[in-house]
Amino acid sequence: MHYPLLQFMNPATRTQALPWWGWVLEAVVVLAASEAFYQLVEAARKSVQMPRSQHAKPLPKAGYRLRPGAWVMSVIGLVTVVALTWAPVDWNGIAQARAIQLRPELAAPAKPVKKPAKPEPESSAINAANGETNTADANKNGSDSQPPIIKPIAEKVPNNLDISKYAYDPATESCNADMMMVGDSVTSGTSDAIQAAFPNAFIDGLPNRQLPQAVDVYQQDTAAGHSGSVVVFGLGTNGVISNEQEVQQLIDLTGGKPTYFITIRMPYPWQENNNNTMLREAAKKNKNVGIIDWHGYSEGHSEYLNDDGIHPNMTGAYAYATMIRQAVCGQ
DSSP states (O other): OHHHHHHHHSOTTOOSOOOHHHHHHHHHHHHHHHHHHIIIIIHHHHHHOOOOOTTOOOOOOOOOOOOHHHHHHHHHHHHHHHHHHHSOOOHHHHHHHHHHHHOGGGGSOOOOOOOOOSOOSSHHHHHHHTTOOOHHHHHHHTSOOOOOOOOOOSSBOOTTOOGGGOOEETTTTEEOOOEEEEESHHHHHTHHHHHHHOTTOEEEEOTTOOGGGHHHHHHHHHHTTOOOSEEEEEOOSSSOOOOHHHHHHHHHHTTTOOEEEEOOOOSOHHHHHHHHHHHHHHHHTOTTEEEEOHHHHTTTOGGGBOTTSSSBOHHHHHHHHHHHHHHHHOO
16 A cells, blocks of 8 residues: 555655645555545444354365465466566557656657766857857957867866867767776667767666666776776666775776766665765766766756656766766767
């Protein structure tokens, strides 16, 4: 009784914290529903039960044998399960259609999501960063405007990240950075969008990959010649990070290269908070390590996520790639 209600009131795609009064309201709803269920079902059932007569003969003990009707229902159930399991039905398509029916925003065309950069002293600087020329301001000042200073946009930027080595192409919204990225199913699910944003990147994402497993993966990838000038790790959705040493081991492998960790978003607050805290604490202790905050970037944007509340949909994938591009290339 309680679990379905809690699942209904706390969808996995919620991207904003529930206020204190929300928890109180949920508790009231659960208690009221429990009481109503008791009065309508349990109490009513007890009131119609007739006490067995004291003179009733005890039922004879018998072995546990199914009645013919029970056998028939069991066989029908088994055949149904087997048929549904092996039937050539596109269950994923059915689930997606149902998700779109419940969340129409998922049917919107997947377009690159552009989020504004951090505020500059003048709005013209932002326009110039996007390759536009503010001729009005130039004429007003009577002199040529200076090119804007492009800086990485991230929660914490590695102190040795030199974005002057990279070029951004506004026409394709891509950056030529030779980034290397190791991640889990979030990375693999967004790899097409990330590859479009970074044509020269090497992306290694695999479902169910946990952070400790990335040590061997990184070593194998670098041994194969896939060592970029900047490293990005997108891990943490498949298990709890037990200690900072797990994160530090990955940091040490990069040999001091500019390294980013991406925070996670998932409908399990205890795992989400623990892992994001571990990543941030490790970044504080290593100057060459930065944080890209997907958790904050996606806050208030349930349209970025699939129904599981973890994996970005196509719109979210472009937002995810844009976020990484801004952190590595500044735009």
